[in-house]
Amino acid sequence: MRLGNTVDTPGGGMVYAVNCLGPQFEGSAFAAELLGANLHEPPGDELVDAVEEAMARYAVVVLRDQQIDDAEQVRFARAFGPLELPPHMGMRPAAMKVRVGYGLYDISNLDADGNFLPEDSLRLIFNKGNENFHTDSSFNTLPTKWSMLSARVLPPSGGDTEFCDARAAWDALPGELRERAREATAEHWLWKTRVDAGKMQISEEMRNAMPPARHPVVRTISESGRRSLYLGAHVTHIVDWPRDESDRFIAAINGHIARPEFRYVHKWRLGDLIVWDNRCTLHRATPYEVFRHKRDMRRATINEYGPEVSSTTALGIPPPKVELTSPY
Ligand SMILES: O=C(O)CCC(=O)C(=O)O
Ligand SMILES: [Fe+2]
Numbered sequence: 001m002r003l004g005n006t007v008d009t010p011g012g013g014m015v016y017a018v019n020c021l022g023p024q025f026e027g028s029a030f031a032a033e034l035l036g037a038n039l040h041e042p043p044g045d046e047l048v049d050a051v052e053e054a055m056a057r058y059a060v061v062v063l064r065d066q067q068i069d070d071a072e073q074v075r076f077a078r079a080f081g082p083l084e085l086p087p088h089m090g091m092r093p094a095a096m097k098v099r100v101g102y103g104l105y106d107i108s109n110l111d112a113d114g115n116f117l118p119e120d121s122l123r124l125i126f127n128k129g130n131e132n133f134h135t136d137s138s139f140n141t142l143p144t145k146w147s148m149l150s151a152r153v154l155p156p157s158g159g160d161t162e163f164c165d166a167r168a169a170w171d172a173l174p175g176e177l178r179e180r181a182r183e184a185t186a187e188h189w190l191w192k193t194r195v196d197a198g199k200m201q202i203s204e205e206m207r208n209a210m211p212p213a214r215h216p217v218v219r220t221i222s223e224s225g226r227r228s229l230y231l232g233a234h235v236t237h238i239v240d241w242p243r244d245e246s247d248r249f250i251a252a253i254n255g256h257i258a259r260p261e262f263r264y265v266h267k268w269r270l271g272d273l274i275v276w277d278n279r280c281t282l283h284r285a286t287p288y289e290v291f292r293h294k295r296d297m298r299r300a301t302i303n304e305y306g307p308e309v310s311s312t313t314a315l316g317i318p319p320p321k322v323e324l325t326s327p328y
Contacts, residue, residue, distance in 0.1 A: 022264030070101025090209030158288030
């Protein structure tokens with residue numbers, strides 16, 4: 001594989017083309033499409049290598065024309081790391097009708113019968129939270145690596161996904177902010193955006209099931225050796241900093257990463273499977289008419305290493321004993 005071209009790989013194996021889709025910076029580039037994969041088949045070494053190489057370079061990679069099912073999506077995801085399973089969040093009723101296959105996150109506006117979800121459904125509230133620039137599962141202590149979102153049904157308009165390159169944002173960060181970022185540790189909390197939106201009452205069980213996690217604001221991505229900024233909408237504060245200083249710093253860094261020059265806006269095509277690196281990008285969904293148009297998106301998320309568990313299992317938190325009702 002050669003980036004930007006379609007060429008035979010040595011040994012006459014599969015042929016993939018990788019084309020840059022997003023902004024190009026001095027010495028780097030962001031977001032690409034990979035053509036020629038067929039995820040109906042188990043991913044071979046050549047495809048795994050091609051995706052890893054493209055991800056190290058572009059951080060967001062769109063595999064086109066993948067009309068896959070849930071099992072094929074999970075098989076592909078597992079070729080790159082252990083699945084991060086969806087947590088119960090202290091509120092999943094045991095009898096909940098799950099619409100998607102084992103291991104996947106449901107990002108749709110649909111119930112198990114394929115009908116529109118009601119306005120007060122938990123999932124619609126979560127989807128609304130996804131309209132803030134964030135990085136998936138930054139509230140977990142487990143090191144989430146990539147997410148892989150598959151487009152199964154798309155609305156005629158809206159419902160784009162926007163991505164920001166937090167590596168390029170680091171490269172362009174002024175010196176003084178860099179120094180402060182280097183010494184900062186941020187606390188991330190799942191319920192932050194939901195509480196901010198005034199949409200959810202957080203019970204004791206929900207609070208306990210999804211405790212906050214702390215991560216350095218600057219991290220290095222091992223595959224590329226590049227530095228990156230790690231914040232996003234789940235951040236509540238910088239540990240041990242005065243509140244107003246912390247608020248100003250978070251707003252400045254998040255605002256910097258979200259600048260248009262670091263951004264790639266994805267207009268979905270049916271069958272797109274987008275892989276993004278949660279360690280060095282932010283993303284957000286754009287609105288669409290959720291009671292008028294169906295949007296069926298399914299996400300696999302993988303960790304860098306460790307067992308295939310949810311965050312609640314990893315923390316040893318059993319599901320609530322009393323079943324709470326939820327239209328989810
Ligand atoms: O719905 C989208 O476009 C993005 C949703 C999202 O944030 C996610 O799947 O992690
Ligand atoms: Fe997300």
